[in-house]
Amino acid sequence: MNMHLKEFIIGSIKLLFQGSKAYWAWVSTLLILIAIGIVSYYGQAANGLITTSMRDQVSWGFYIGNFTFMVGIAAAAIMLVIPAYIYNWKPIKEIVILGELLAISAIVMCLLFILVDMGHPERFWHMIPGIGKLRLGQSILAWDSLALTFYLILNFIIVSHILFRAFRIKDYSRKYVIPLILLSVPAGIAIHTITAFLYNGIAARPFWNSAILAPKFLASAFCSGPAIMIILFQVLRKTTKLQIENRAIWTLAELMAYTMFFNLFLTGAEIFKEVYSNTEHRVFTEYLYFGIEGHNKIVPFGWLAIIFDVIAFVLFLVPKTRKNFITLNIGAVLIYLGVYIEKGIGLIIPGFTPDVLGEIYEYFPSTTEILVTVGIFSTGFLIYTLMLKVAVPIILGEFNYKKAQ
Amino acid sequence: MKERKKILHPHRSIERRDFMKWMAVGTASIAGLSLLSSCDSDKREAFFQDQFKELDENELKAVLERLERGYKKEYNADIEVNATAPMDHVLFGYGLDLSKCIGCRRCVYACVEENNQSRNPEVHWIKVLEMEKDKGADLLHSDVYYNPEQVPEEGHFYMPVQCQQCKNAPCVKVCPVEATWTEPDGIVVVDYDWCLGCRNCMSACPYGARKFNWASPEIPQEEINIHTEYLGNRPRAKGVVEKCTFCIQRVRQGLYPACVEICPVGSRKFGNLLDEQSEIRTIMKNKRVFILKEELNTQPKFYYFYGT
Amino acid sequence: MPVQLNRGIILVSLVLLEITACNPFIQANQDDHISSPQHRDSVADSTKLIPVETFSSDYFPCSDCHSEIPLNPQRRELVEMHDDIVFDHDSENRWCLACHNESNRDSLVLAGGKLLGFNESYKLCGQCHGPKIRDWKLGIHGKRTGQWNGQKQYLLCVHCHDPHSPKFKKLQPMPPPRRPEDIKIDSIYEREEKDSTSP
Numbered sequence: 001m002n003m004h005l006k007e008f009i010i011g012s013i014k015l016l017f018q019g020s021k022a023y024w025a026w027v028s029t030l031l032i033l034i035a036i037g038i039v040s041y042y043g044q045a046a047n048g049l050i051t052t053s054m055r056d057q058v059s060w061g062f063y064i065g066n067f068t069f070m071v072g073i074a075a076a077a078i079m080l081v082i083p084a085y086i087y088n089w090k091p092i093k094e095i096v097i098l099g100e101l102l103a104i105s106a107i108v109m110c111l112l113f114i115l116v117d118m119g120h121p122e123r124f125w126h127m128i129p130g131i132g133k134l135r136l137g138q139s140i141l142a143w144d145s146l147a148l149t150f151y152l153i154l155n156f157i158i159v160s161h162i163l164f165r166a167f168r169i170k171d172y173s174r175k176y177v178i179p180l181i182l183l184s185v186p187a188g189i190a191i192h193t194i195t196a197f198l199y200n201g202i203a204a205r206p207f208w209n210s211a212i213l214a215p216k217f218l219a220s221a222f223c224s225g226p227a228i229m230i231i232l233f234q235v236l237r238k239t240t241k242l243q244i245e246n247r248a249i250w251t252l253a254e255l256m257a258y259t260m261f262f263n264l265f266l267t268g269a270e271i272f273k274e275v276y277s278n279t280e281h282r283v284f285t286e287y288l289y290f291g292i293e294g295h296n297k298i299v300p301f302g303w304l305a306i307i308f309d310v311i312a313f314v315l316f317l318v319p320k321t322r323k324n325f326i327t328l329n330i331g332a333v334l335i336y337l338g339v340y341i342e343k344g345i346g347l348i349i350p351g352f353t354p355d356v357l358g359e360i361y362e363y364f365p366s367t368t369e370i371l372v373t374v375g376i377f378s379t380g381f382l383i384y385t386l387m388l389k390v391a392v393p394i395i396l397g398e399f400n401y402k403k404a405q
Numbered sequence: 406m407k408e409r410k411k412i413l414h415p416h417r418s419i420e421r422r423d424f425m426k427w428m429a430v431g432t433a434s435i436a437g438l439s440l441l442s443s444c445d446s447d448k449r450e451a452f453f454q455d456q457f458k459e460l461d462e463n464e465l466k467a468v469l470e471r472l473e474r475g476y477k478k479e480y481n482a483d484i485e486v487n488a489t490a491p492m493d494h495v496l497f498g499y500g501l502d503l504s505k506c507i508g509c510r511r512c513v514y515a516c517v518e519e520n521n522q523s524r525n526p527e528v529h530w531i532k533v534l535e536m537e538k539d540k541g542a543d544l545l546h547s548d549v550y551y552n553p554e555q556v557p558e559e560g561h562f563y564m565p566v567q568c569q570q571c572k573n574a575p576c577v578k579v580c581p582v583e584a585t586w587t588e589p590d591g592i593v594v595v596d597y598d599w600c601l602g603c604r605n606c607m608s609a610c611p612y613g614a615r616k617f618n619w620a621s622p623e624i625p626q627e628e629i630n631i632h633t634e635y636l637g638n639r640p641r642a643k644g645v646v647e648k649c650t651f652c653i654q655r656v657r658q659g660l661y662p663a664c665v666e667i668c669p670v671g672s673r674k675f676g677n678l679l680d681e682q683s684e685i686r687t688i689m690k691n692k693r694v695f696i697l698k699e700e701l702n703t704q705p706k707f708y709y710f711y712g713t
Numbered sequence: 714m715p716v717q718l719n720r721g722i723i724l725v726s727l728v729l730l731e732i733t734a735c736n737p738f739i740q741a742n743q744d745d746h747i748s749s750p751q752h753r754d755s756v757a758d759s760t761k762l763i764p765v766e767t768f769s770s771d772y773f774p775c776s777d778c779h780s781e782i783p784l785n786p787q788r789r790e791l792v793e794m795h796d797d798i799v800f801d802h803d804s805e806n807r808w809c810l811a812c813h814n815e816s817n818r819d820s821l822v823l824a825g826g827k828l829l830g831f832n833e834s835y836k837l838c839g840q841c842h843g844p845k846i847r848d849w850k851l852g853i854h855g856k857r858t859g860q861w862n863g864q865k866q867y868l869l870c871v872h873c874h875d876p877h878s879p880k881f882k883k884l885q886p887m888p889p890p891r892r893p894e895d896i897k898i899d900s901i902y903e904r905e906e907k908d909s910t911s912p
Contacts, residue, residue, distance in 0.1 A: 047620060049619050060607075118603050119601065126582040126601060127582055133583050139581045142581035203575065204575060204609055
């Protein structure tokens with residue numbers, strides 16, 4: 001059976017090496033940043049995690065924060081999937097594949113963030129069921145790793161099926177794809193819910209031990225994921241022949257306004273509960289928003305996240321600013337940054353500060369952590385860029401087995 | 406030396422696991438592959454070493470011997486690594502008399518020496534918290550860095566905290582690979598050769614009892630305690646989590662933990678919870694004990710009490 | 714009064730050193746009072762307490778001097794001998810002869826007149842400190858070393874409490890832990906450099 005696999009691979013490689021100056025500048029910048037990340041990681045691997053700012057008091061930090069954020073991005077891909085495939089809503093349908101590719105890149109980044117956070121990454125095989133000893137009974141982290149892997153494979157199958165069929169100038173098989181897509185919806189919700197449970201289930205950290213955490217995770221993810229898509233769609237409209245209707249972007253933005261409201265509402269409910277009830281557990285919220293006894297390193301970030309979220313919410317809520325691309329893009333960037341700060345800084349660090357015995361260690365990511373994180377982000381961007389480089393021409397019908405020959 | 410008698414999962418055949426392990430080669434990281442091709446057999450075996458409870462008697466013997474060889478090379482000391490089985494009908498419990506402790510920290514350093522903790526970066530399994538008498542046992546206002554000329558300081562009392570060996574241990578629950586578990590005698594142990602270093606257990610522990618090796622541990626050669634247990638005080642590598650084991654290498658030989666023996670005021674008590682005559686049971690019968698953070702339902706086997 | 718007890722802790726060490734010499738279950742050195750796990754198969758079948766012998770003193774036996782000195786039952790401040798003893802143990806109501814027997818100078822004496830050897834001093838303490846002696850006998854108060862399921866050594870009251878001034882004396886604490894801010898990669902590098910420069 002001639003699957004045209006050879007043509008696909010050779011053609012794809014050719015595509016990757018063709019591009020404008022901007023493309024090459026982008027790719028080489030990413031490669032340089034990746035190289036910096038690798039060098040930094042090498043230092044960390046050689047000397048140990050002492051190169052990070054994490055210590056026994058704050059034993060998780062920036063890496064896990066970024067991991068959490070990226071899980072949200074990956075989960076948000078389903079927000080596009082639901083209307084596109086289930087309701088066959090045309091304006092989004094063409095672009096949903098871009099969301100799924102984003103999910104794949106995001107999951108790869110998640111796995112990288114977990115790997116760099118591990119003291120013994122070479123022992124990752126201990127987590128492979130059947131070979132190692134993945135403990136699915138009670139460990140949420142075990143479930144999370146399984147769910148993420150499953151979600152990665154699921155998205156990969158869906159995307160590669162659709163794209164490869166299109167490459168062979170065939171419609172994708174609804175019989176196979178629709179059930180998988182239906183499955184990817186709960187899977188997307190699952191990965192973020194399980195990731196929330198990872199923290200939520202830890203009674204030792206009252207800041208996380210709140211039932212509001214999982215809904216809040218989903219709400220914030222459904223803002224940050226589409227925020228990337230909105231900007232990406234505009235880039236792709238300009239740089240490729242891909243047609244993306246304004247209507248699709250505006251609909252996304254409107255949905256984001258609602259989810260952002262929900263996110264802010266939950267944040268407010270959480271702050272109210274802590275401040276008004278004024279129990280011992282209030283200290284963590286206090287540390288994030290006011291600082292404790294002069295320890296206030298992350299206070300600016302706590303407020304920035306809220307301010308960004310509120311501004312973006314208003315910009316996306318008012319139809320006039322939503323439909324103006326300048327204010328829309330400002331809003332998208334603010335949402336992205338707001339949620340990024342919320343997850344990267346505002347979730348993990350206050351959870352550990354003060355620590356379980358009341359000690360305050362002011363954690364802030366070290367240079368190594370920042371550079372490795374930059375490296376992982378660049379890796380994610382590179383993977384996404386390269387996948388788009390192949391996927392977009394396939395979507396546009398510019399790249400198929402006939403033209404590849 | 407008593408060899409570990411119990412093989413907890415005998416149903417898993419060695420052939421299958423070997424096959425599975427070689428399957429792992431296919432998916433192994435570059436690190437794994439390079440280990441395979443370039444390193445000596447000890448390193449290769451270390452990489453593919455199974456979790457402690459999966460090892461049968463022969464495998465365990467080989468692992469212990471290999472570890473001893475490795476330590477000889479690394480520390481130039483004849484470190485014996487044992488895998489002593491837990492005693493039957495024994496469940497260890499600990500008592501700490503808050504009315505006695507004067508905060509001298511003798512226990513902290515006796516523990517470091519007995520259990521081969523890293524001196525640099527510093528790892529302490531015991532933390533002694535200084536508290537103000539008029540605030541009570543208030544963790545948020547406690548101080549671990551107190552350093553007066555003499556202790557106890559006026560108006561203060563002291564609360565040492567170490568692993569509470571919970572019956573319902575949250576650290577054990579969260580470990581994704583069962584690198585930590587509760588032994589039949591109630592000691593929560595870590596397999597340092599199986600631990601991924603993900604530190605989920607550290608975030609789950611409500612007592613700050615778990616410590617991470619942020620860098621390669623340093624132990625002066627002349628200070629190494631050569632009597633070690635696989636699940637206890639054998640020297641650790643960087644990137645793994647460690648914790649108090651009630652001095653498993655001592656208590657499974659019938660000895661008191663090092664902190665009990667060093668305490669100049671006799672505030673530390675230890676014994677078998679299943680033995681009604683034991684000191685710990687006597688304390689529970691005659692004094693009123695309390696456990697730390699009882700609201701978390703961790704059910705510690707570490708009881709604080711007021712002897713007076 | 715013969716026993717020289719300045720600090721409880723010093724005596725604890727001395728006593729443990731004494732045990733070391735005569736007891737095969739304990740091996741200790743000056744800094745480390747911890748029983749060694751070398752004797753691994755020596756777990757006793759039944760719990761057995763071994764009280765630690767009380768003291769050896771330069772002054773003992775007291776009768777060496779006191780047999781020559783006529784008894785002066787008058788309560789007074791000691792000036793010629795034993796003036797180093799700080800007496801702070803209900804000193805308003807008690808003095809030397811409340812515990813030391815006036816006729817048999819090598820004995821202690823209970824309130825009822827029964828004579829006691831110095832190695833039974835705890836019975837004397839128990840006269841007043843009833844609940845404490847009960848707790849001590851149960852192993853709640855005081856310190857036991859050795860085997861949790863076998864032979865133990867237990868210290869007597871006077872090992873930790875100077876009978877003349879029983880309040881436990883303050884100690885210098887061991888150093889505090891390092892702050893996380895001070896645990897840095899630099900300190901690790903320093904150590905590596907140190908290692909490479911030292912032969």
